[in-house]
Amino acid sequence: MAKAKFFLLNLGCPKNLVDSEKLSLELMKLGLSPSTDPQNSDVVIVNTCGFIDSARKMTEYYVRKLRNQSEGKLIVMGCYPKRVGLENVNLPYDYVAGTIEETLEITENIFKKRLRKTKQNSEIKKNIEIQRIKRINTLSRFSAYLKISEGCSRLCTFCSIPKIRGPLQSLGEKQILEEANYLAEAGVKELVIISQDTTMWNVDKGGKREDIFRLLDKISEIEGIEWIRLFYIYPDRFSISLINYISQNPKIVRYIEMPFQHIDDQILANMARATREKLAYEILENIRTKIPEMAIRTELIVGFPGETDEKFQKLMKFVEEFKFDWLGVFEFSPEKGTPSYKMWEQNQVPKKTVKERKKELMKLWNEIFKRKQSEKIGKIFKCIYESENTYRAYFQAPEIDGTVKIWQRQKNSGQNGFSRSFEYIKIEKVDGENLLGEFVNV
Numbered sequence: 001m002a003k004a005k006f007f008l009l010n011l012g013c014p015k016n017l018v019d020s021e022k023l024s025l026e027l028m029k030l031g032l033s034p035s036t037d038p039q040n041s042d043v044v045i046v047n048t049c050g051f052i053d054s055a056r057k058m059t060e061y062y063v064r065k066l067r068n069q070s071e072g073k074l075i076v077m078g079c080y081p082k083r084v085g086l087e088n089v090n091l092p093y094d095y096v097a098g099t100i101e102e103t104l105e106i107t108e109n110i111f112k113k114r115l116r117k118t119k120q121n122s123e124i125k126k127n128i129e130i131q132r133i134k135r136i137n138t139l140s141r142f143s144a145y146l147k148i149s150e151g152c153s154r155l156c157t158f159c160s161i162p163k164i165r166g167p168l169q170s171l172g173e174k175q176i177l178e179e180a181n182y183l184a185e186a187g188v189k190e191l192v193i194i195s196q197d198t199t200m201w202n203v204d205k206g207g208k209r210e211d212i213f214r215l216l217d218k219i220s221e222i223e224g225i226e227w228i229r230l231f232y233i234y235p236d237r238f239s240i241s242l243i244n245y246i247s248q249n250p251k252i253v254r255y256i257e258m259p260f261q262h263i264d265d266q267i268l269a270n271m272a273r274a275t276r277e278k279l280a281y282e283i284l285e286n287i288r289t290k291i292p293e294m295a296i297r298t299e300l301i302v303g304f305p306g307e308t309d310e311k312f313q314k315l316m317k318f319v320e321e322f323k324f325d326w327l328g329v330f331e332f333s334p335e336k337g338t339p340s341y342k343m344w345e346q347n348q349v350p351k352k353t354v355k356e357r358k359k360e361l362m363k364l365w366n367e368i369f370k371r372k373q374s375e376k377i378g379k380i381f382k383c384i385y386e387s388e389n390t391y392r393a394y395f396q397a398p399e400i401d402g403t404v405k406i407w408q409r410q411k412n413s414g415q416n417g418f419s420r421s422f423e424y425i426k427i428e429k430v431d432g433e434n435l436l437g438e439f440v441n442v
């Protein structure tokens, strides 16, 4: 009897992707086999996203689409059901689940008889091999996400993530290092550190903020790991110590994802953010002086309740002044059950104005970005292999920033035609958010 096939669609953030990778591995250990075709799958699982309205709409679109595409059992899991309530999921599904564990239990029950049969006549050896796998990495050949904690204990007034993912739960140092070592042995060179709140790692376990440095030191000692990229760095006073640490550790990529969300003190106070304008400038000036080549990605929210045009102009000035390398601008999404929802009910910024502000801020940033891109022409960067003829330089994170494409179709053969993990590439041309270049020997 053929193995039951599963199709898993991952939506949302890198943390969800790591969860989907873990779920896929557990499903394979259960005796199912992965499929890339929902039409030809016995079970279709959607690991959903649900933290803001637009994300929920995306989830609803894909669930309906897969329902029409597949006869298989449809399981809707993850953040969407957790955000709206498992009993309130008004979508065409067979089963709904919050966690990986619940999804596994449901799947095992659906295919109980079949799994028992396949297990009986399964290729025991093949099964043992699967049992040995510690982690599936679907990001790219030399890069992987490494999740160090789940949830968040900060209470930003606009954010529903603590309601969805719970308070901060740090993974143990031993578990993180085991996974990092396993990935390094599998050939991974770049680890992208993810969580909701990276510099709070281990604090929920009674540890100190500085524990993150010990963890990063140990990850830096792992043979084969050359790049450690930091995401979700909350801009508070501690991040100044982090900048000092990064300046001392050459394995930490000169790239930081630090969501400032806003720059006006009144708005930041109403967001219950620990950052204030003065501190934000201090952090960024620290970065600019200590690590001038550091690439900075940030996220900003426009249209937060009470955002006057004068407060919005401060955001424009902030972006103009610090010329961020990458910028994500979100329209404020009133999230029921969050404190900002009440503020929104009393004092909304008109939708039209919110959209105009997003447009204006992105227009300003795009001008800055174009200038930064063209300044890279003629420069040589160490780049990591992503896929055929596609690489990323240190200032480009996976999946969200541009790439460096090999222009002249040069062959860069390592042994046996396999691409080397890193190459030096001279930038020749700009192509939107991507760069075109050619291999050089340095």
Ligand code: SF4
Pocket: 152, 153, 154, 155, 156, 159, 160, 161, 162, 196, 197, 234
């Ligand atoms: S730190 Fe991030 S995840 Fe945590 S509450 Fe604030 S916005 Fe949400």
